[in-house]
Structure formats: C-alpha cells, structure tokens
Amino acid sequence: xxxxxxxxxxxxxxxxxxxxxxxxxxxxxxxxxxxxxxxxxxxxxxxxxxxxxxxxxxxxxxxxxxxxxxxxxxxxxxxxxxxxxxxxxxxxxxxxxxxxxxxxxxxxxxxxxxxxxxxxxxxxxxxxxxxxxxxxxxxxxxxxxxxxxxxxxxxxxxxxxxxxxxxx
Numbered sequence: 689x690x691x692x693x694x695x696x697x698x699x700x701x702x703x704x705x706x707x708x709x710x711x712x713x714x715x716x717x718x719x720x721x722x723x724x725x726x727x728x729x730x731x732x733x734x735x736x737x738x739x740x741x742x743x744x745x746x747x748x749x750x751x752x753x754x755x756x757x758x759x760x761x762x763x764x765x766x767x768x769x770x771x772x773x774x775x776x777x778x779x780x781x782x783x784x785x786x787x788x789x790x791x792x793x794x795x796x797x798x799x800x801x802x803x804x805x806x807x808x809x810x811x812x813x814x815x816x817x818x819x820x821x822x823x824x825x826x827x828x829x830x831x832x833x834x835x836x837x838x839x840x841x842x843x844x845x846x847x848x849x850x851x852x853x854x855x856x
Contacts, residue, residue: 739829740768747772750824755780756815761787761839762828764800764807769828773802776824783813788838794846814847821847 719725750758758776762769764786776782783799785791790798794814801808815821823843827836843849 743768743772743826743829744775747775747824747826750826751775751779754822755824756821757813758782758824758826759839759843760784760826760828761836762831766828766830769831770802772826772828776826780824781813781815783810785839787835788842791839791842791846794848823847 755776757780760769760773760776760782762772762784764784769784773782773784783790783797784802785797785799792798795812797810797813798807799810800806825836825840825843
C-alpha cells in the first residue's frame with residue numbers, strides 16, 4: 689500500500705465521513721510507521737459542503753431538545769435531505785415534504801417514506817395529547833428559504849398557532 693485515494697459524496701452525514709476518514713488514517717499510519725514514511729494521510733474533512741455541514745449540525749442541535757414531531761423540507765432525491773430525515777427519525781415522528789403543498793389540511797399531509805421510496809398520505813398527523821407542540825423544521829442545503837417559509841406558514845395555520853412566524 690503505497691498510495692490511497694478516497695473520494696466521497698460530500699452530502700454524507702459528516703459523522704460518517706469523519707468515521708471513515710479516521711479508520712483510513714489509522715490504517716495508513718500503521719503502514720507508514722512500518723515503512724518509516726513521514727506523511728501517511730491527507731486530511732480532507734474540509735471538503736464537506738459547508739451548507740450540508742451547517743444543516744446537519746443544526747439538526748443534531750434540534751435533537752437535543754424535546755420534540756413532538758419534525759418536518760424536513762426538500763427534494764425527495766436529495767441525499768443530504770434524506771440524511772436529515774434519518775437523524776430526526778431517531779428522535780420523533782418525522783415528515784419529509786418537498787414543499788407546503790404536501791400539508792393538505794390540519795389533519796392530512798403527504799410525507800415521503802425514505803425506506804419504501806413512496807409518497808404516503810398521513811392522516812391525523814398532529815399529536816392530540818399536547819397543548820403546545822414542539823416542532824422541528826429543517827431543510828436540505830439546496831432548499832430555497834422561501835419554500836421553508838411557506839412550510840412554516842402552512843404549519844402555523846394547520847396547527848391553529850397563536851403566534852405568527854414574525855412573532856416566533
């Protein structure tokens with residue numbers, strides 16, 4: 689093993705990318721030590737798309753607070769957005785929607801199932817036990833802010849929120 693090149697999809701979860709890099713670094717350092725070579729590994733962790741990294745970090749932060757449900761907004765074919773869904777599914781009920789039109793009413797919405805790869809109608813999506821809902825809303829790196837704003841407005845209407853987005 690004289691040379692090793694690694695290329696990865698930069699929309700992977702940053703933690704997965706780092707774990708792979710650390711594994712490869714450990715292996716190459718063993719080889720370098722045995723061959724008495726000074727440099728064995730080039731650190732390329734800065735190649736992760738900054739927007740992707742920011743969204744993943746923010747989503748991990750959201751997971752540290754109590755949540756009733758989450759919305760992830762973005763393209764259904766986006767690896768980055770799908771990873772955000774995977775993260776939030778570990779914490780709470782998570783809906784993956786492309787835009788505000790997927791929130792059909794206060795009782796019905798369409799959510800993309802990342803495991804079955806189908807758009808699924810969901811009825812009675814709002815928890816009835818909570819008088820105050822803690823809702824996480826995040827989006828993929830390429831999702832326009834205007835699309836997220838429209839989703840927030842639609843959620844506020846559907847949940848009969850007492851505050852507007854301007855007051856939040």
